[in-house]
Amino acid sequence: MQITERFTLAIHTMLCISYFSDKLKVTSTFISQSTNSNPVVIRRLLGQLKEADLIEVRAGVGGAYIKKDLKDITLFDIFTAVDAVGNDFFNFHSNPNCQCPIGKNIHSILDEHLTNVQLAMNEEMKKTNLEELLSETKEFF
Amino acid sequence: MQITERFTLAIHTMLCISYFSDKLKVTSTFISQSTNSNPVVIRRLLGQLKEADLIEVRAGVGGAYIKKDLKDITLFDIFTAVDAVGNDFFNFHSNPNCQCPIGKNIHSILDEHLTNVQLAMNEEMKKTNLEELLSETKEFF
DNA sequence: TGTTGTTGTAACAGTAATTATTACAACGGA
DNA sequence: TCCGTTGTAATAATTACTGTTACAACAACA
Numbered sequence: 001m002q003i004t005e006r007f008t009l010a011i012h013t014m015l016c017i018s019y020f021s022d023k024l025k026v027t028s029t030f031i032s033q034s035t036n037s038n039p040v041v042i043r044r045l046l047g048q049l050k051e052a053d054l055i056e057v058r059a060g061v062g063g064a065y066i067k068k069d070l071k072d073i074t075l076f077d078i079f080t081a082v083d084a085v086g087n088d089f090f091n092f093h094s095n096p097n098c099q100c101p102i103g104k105n106i107h108s109i110l111d112e113h114l115t116n117v118q119l120a121m122n123e124e125m126k127k128t129n130l131e132e133l134l135s136e137t138k139e140f141f
Numbered sequence: 142m143q144i145t146e147r148f149t150l151a152i153h154t155m156l157c158i159s160y161f162s163d164k165l166k167v168t169s170t171f172i173s174q175s176t177n178s179n180p181v182v183i184r185r186l187l188g189q190l191k192e193a194d195l196i197e198v199r200a201g202v203g204g205a206y207i208k209k210d211l212k213d214i215t216l217f218d219i220f221t222a223v224d225a226v227g228n229d230f231f232n233f234h235s236n237p238n239c240q241c242p243i244g245k246n247i248h249s250i251l252d253e254h255l256t257n258v259q260l261a262m263n264e265e266m267k268k269t270n271l272e273e274l275l276s277e278t279k280e281f282f
Numbered sequence: 283t284g285t286t287g288t289t290g291t292a293a294c295a296g297t298a299a300t301t302a303t304t305a306c307a308a309c310g311g312a
Numbered sequence: 313t314c315c316g317t318t319g320t321a322a323t324a325a326t327t328a329c330t331g332t333t334a335c336a337a338c339a340a341c342a
Contacts, residue, residue: 001224001328002232004142004300009234011251015243027317034241035234038302043318060310062317075254083142091143093150093176100175102156105281109274110152113216117265124261128254140246142299145329168288179331184289201339203288 003083009035010045010082011075011133017055017064018134025063045082052081070134076125089118144224150176151186151223152216152274158196158205159275166204186223193222211275217266230259 012035017026024030028042035042046064049055054073056065066073096103153176158167165171169183176183187205190196195214197206207214238244 001145001147002226003230005232005234006142006300008231008247008251008255012234012237012243012247015247015250016241019243025317029317034238034244036236036238036244037234040303040320041301043320047319057318058310059318060308060316062310075258085143089144090149091146093146093153093178095177096153097175097177100157101281102153102160102278103175103177105278106149106153106156108281109156109277110149113269113274114149116268117216117262120265121258121262124258127257133250133254136250137243137246140242140249147329166288170288181291181332182330184291188290198289199339200289200337201287203339 006045006082007079009037009041010049010078013042013045014049014054014066014073014078014130015133015137017066018070018130019137021063021065027062027064031064048082049078052077054078054081066130070131071129073130074126075128076122079125087115087118089121090114147186147223148220150178150182151190151219154183154186155190155195155207155214155219155271156274156278158207159211159271160278162204162206168203168205172205189223190219193218195219195222207271211272212270214271215267216269217263220266228256228259230262231255 013031016031016034020026020030028039028046031037031042031046032039046055046057050057054067054077056067057063058065092107096106098104154172157172157175161167161171169180169187172178172183172187173180187196187198191198195208195218197208198204199206233248237247
């Protein structure tokens, strides 16, 4: 059980746009070459990131641009944009036996604990923003 | 992108064993009826929980038993047993372009942050143990 | 010792999600 | 009008997950 490649692909995409968009036109083909992925896959990803209001994509002329202050875009925003699961991060088996004391109460017992796990993950993702990631990139470069 | 049903199924299974194993023989068929699942699916799950040394399963005669103090079994132990992904919870795209400053450094940039997210999730899971879940069950019952 | 109920496991099918790919209409500048 | 690009539909290949049938191995017990 893994989080899809889409997530790291989207972070990579956002970093490409952040790093390059003032120097050159960042197209889906350009990003697909940096990520070693497929232009159509990237375009779908760009659509999701645009939908979440994180970027602007110029139809026709081409190119993607960040729409917010880099400080205000966190890993959580990107995760939510491309891998949204809402409140259902944990997948429940359906119709547990309501004749059984465990089956009858399994949601009452578990829901809160599982929600807390999801929230802990979200909070940790919120701690990392794009500005920070970009400055780390420049240290390596 | 969701965590598999296996996880909540395994928690349900552990609770059934905890709650019933001193009163009756908890077989894969019994658990499959409480969870509304399939006996073979449960037997595979029991195999993983046994492998993780959380339970004992009696071949031949039948029945499953908890092998540790309930306080010492957390959601994290169960998750690790049935949904193990090791350190690779986040799935990376392969062969990013090493000619690109982002592609070349994407792992150096991201690995630590993603590991922290996974650790935060793990730590939250460790906060809930079976004893606690069982006593909540009894409140409802 | 044979019967019984159970576990362990292989094999297979159906479903769903993911990623890659081709194709093409629509768009916007030059 | 031409060109490169986006947006999107359609399809295929792969993989993971869940359900199911089948059966050998096992352990107690009559």
